[in-house]
Amino acid sequence: xxxxxxxxxxxxxxYIGSVPIGGDAPLTVQSMTKTRTSDxxxxxxxxxxxxxxxxxxxxxxxxxxxxxxxxxxxxxxxxLPIVADIHFSYRLALAALEAGVxxxxxxxxxxxxxxxxxxxxxxxxxxxxxxxxxxxxxSLEKDLLEKYGRPTPEALVESALREVRTLExxxxxxxxxxxxxxxxxxxxxxxxxxxxxxEYPLHLGVTEAGSGLAGIIxxxxxxxxxxxxxxxxxxxxxxxxxxxxxxxxxxxxxxxxGLLKEGINIISCPTCARCQVDLLSIVQEFSERTxxxxxxxxxxxxxxxxxxxxxxxEAEMGVALGRTNGLFFQKxxxxxxxxxxxLLDLLVEEVRKADREKQLAETHKT
Ligand code: SF4
Numbered sequence: 001x002x003x004x005x006x007x008x009x010x011x012x013x014x015y016i017g018s019v020p021i022g023g024d025a026p027l028t029v030q031s032m033t034k035t036r037t038s039d040x041x042x043x044x045x046x047x048x049x050x051x052x053x054x055x056x057x058x059x060x061x062x063x064x065x066x067x068x069x070x071x072x073x074x075x076x077x078x079x080l081p082i083v084a085d086i087h088f089s090y091r092l093a094l095a096a097l098e099a100g101v102x103x104x105x106x107x108x109x110x111x112x113x114x115x116x117x118x119x120x121x122x123x124x125x126x127x128x129x130x131x132x133x134x135x136x137x138x139s140l141e142k143d144l145l146e147k148y149g150r151p152t153p154e155a156l157v158e159s160a161l162r163e164v165r166t167l168e169x170x171x172x173x174x175x176x177x178x179x180x181x182x183x184x185x186x187x188x189x190x191x192x193x194x195x196x197x198x199e200y201p202l203h204l205g206v207t208e209a210g211s212g213l214a215g216i217i218x219x220x221x222x223x224x225x226x227x228x229x230x231x232x233x234x235x236x237x238x239x240x241x242x243x244x245x246x247x248x249x250x251x252x253x254x255x256x257x258g259l260l261k262e263g264i265n266i267i268s269c270p271t272c273a274r275c276q277v278d279l280l281s282i283v284q285e286f287s288e289r290t291x292x293x294x295x296x297x298x299x300x301x302x303x304x305x306x307x308x309x310x311x312x313x314e315a316e317m318g319v320a321l322g323r324t325n326g327l328f329f330q331k332x333x334x335x336x337x338x339x340x341x342x343l344l345d346l347l348v349e350e351v352r353k354a355d356r357e358k359q360l361a362e363t364h365k366t
Contacts, residue, residue, distance in 0.1 A: 006257060009230045011201040014130045014174050016057050017081025017102035021176060022201030022233040027259045029250040030203070030236040031243045032059040032085070037067035037074070044077045046243065051079045053247040057234070059083040059105060062092050071099035083132065090116035097123040103176075105132040109141045109163060121170045130174040133163040136207055137181035151181065153190035160194060175200045176234070180207035184222040191226050201233035211240035216249050223250075227257055264290050264351065267300040267315055275303035276323040282344060289348050295358035297351060300329075309334070317350055319343055 013023025021028060031050050035042040037060045047058050058080045062068055075082050083103035084096035090111050093104055097120070104124060111117055124131055137151035140159055148155035156179040167175055177200050179190040187206050195202060206222035219237040226232050235253065237246040254260035268283045269275075283301050300318030302308025305327055312318025312329040319338075320327045326343045328335045330350065338346060 003258065006228060006259065007230050009195055010199070011233055012173075012199050014176055014201060015128075016083060016130060019056055019081055021203075025233070026261070027227070027232065027254055028056040028234040029054060029247055029254065030057040030059060030083075030234055031055045031246045031250075032061070032236065032238075034243055037061055038064065038070055040070040040073050040077075043070075043074055047074070047078045047080060047082075049244050050247055053244045054251050055080060055243075055247045057081050057083060057103070059085050059103075059236075061085045062096050063087070065092070065095070068092050068095035068099065071096055071101065075100045075102075085134075086111075088112075090120055093120045094123055097127055097129060100127075101129065103130050103132060105134045107134055107136075107139065107163065109159065110139065114166070117166060118170055121167060121172045124174070125172060128174070130176055131167060131172065132176040132178060132203060133160055133167070134178045134203070135160045135163070135180070137183075137186070138207075151186075153179075153181075153186050153193055156181065156186075156190040157193045157197065161197060164198065164200065176203055177201075178203035178205065180205050182206065182208040184218050184225075187222045188225050191231055192229070195231045202231060203234050203236065204232040205236040205238055207238055215239045219249060220253050220256075223253055224257065227253070227259060261296045262294055263296065264293050265296065265298045267298060267302075267311055267318070269303045269308065269311070271303045274306055275321075277303065277321045277340070279303045279321070282321070286344060286347065290351055293351060293355045295355045297354060297358075299347070299351060301347075316354065317347065319347055 011022035013025060014021050019028055033043050033046045035046050037043050050058055060082060062084045081102035083105055084101040085105045086093045088110050093106060096104060135156050140151045140155055144155045144159050160177050160179050164175060179194055181187045184206055204223050204226055206218050223235050235250050237250045239246050251260055255263060255265055271279050298315040300312040300315035302311050302320045305320045305322045308320025309327055312320045313332050318329045325337050325339050328338050
């Protein structure tokens with residue numbers, strides 16, 4: 001029987017560098033550097049770390065001329081398309097476009113006069129560079145705050161659509177939109193409203209989500225809820241901490257919903273009194289040893305031979321572990337009882353074999 005799949009909302013496709021967003025393009029993962037952009041070496045090093053972790057687009061803050069001055073070097077060295085994040089200064093936006101960035105994030109509401117916005121639009125049009133309108137609850141226009149009393153979902157959407165109209169009036173349609181709040185409920189509601197009123201691709205995120213477990217959960221609930229409803233074309237998890245963690249979490253959110261077709265999806269049980277092995281260590285070691293696997297594979301690692309075989313049989317590959325040996329399953333068939341000391345090596349070996357076969361089949365398809 002075919003697995004359930006999310007029906008995604010139809011949106012306009014844009015490109016950030018060579019990475020498509022929206023339309024029939026797969027969901028993408030973004031992050032943002034946290035170095036001083038003017039420290040080009042540190043910024044390039046962080047971009048490389050993000051690339052290694054599976055990030056597909058990276059945003060860098062351009063808040064002063066020293067940052068704009070090194071952008072060209074950063075763009076040249078980066079393995080990822082660069083989006084310049086600009087507030088207040090149209091001159092910095094022009095300098096970023098001149099430096100060759102692949103996208104610009106602005107909030108036209110704080111860029112100043114229509115003439116300044118027109119200059120940015122012309123430069124972006126000339127280079128085929130898209131613009132993200134990024135509206136945050138924390139920086140909403142005064143008149144909308146007065147109208148709605150506070151940054152409600154309706155206020156965020158009105159702000160975003162007002163900015164969209166500004167760009168459209170100037171003949172610019174290569175647009176991506178984000179509306180973010182630190183409240184999960186308001187972020188979800190704002191994006192639902194926005195999705196019902198525009199066909200431009202949406203960048204999802206819960207802003208200022210915090211750190212650690214709380215931040216991860218807020219992001220997973222907010223972004224996950226919208227993705228399940230088919231809303232969203234690219235995501236950024238915002239966490240206080242290492243941006244690589246943002247990418248790891250974002251990828252896991254996509255993987256949990258079948259929206260990222262690569263990497264191992266480990267199915268392991270919570271353990272209970274029936275478990276006679278150190279399942280956590282086994283799962284951690286397996287995860288470490290297969291981190292570089294490219295193909296999407298469901299692998300079950302279950303803590304007993306009583307209830308474990310059911311899940312292990314359902315997965316592409318699986319083991320149900322007893323005290324001294326375990327049952328090994330492949331594509332629903334039991335392949336035998338293997339001594340515990342050899343089982344992990346066998347599982348890793350078979351996963352690598354399946355990965356090679358899938359990668360080869362992919363190469364033949366293209
Ligand atoms: S699979 Fe076995 S060990 Fe794991 S939770 Fe279920 S009964 Fe307990």
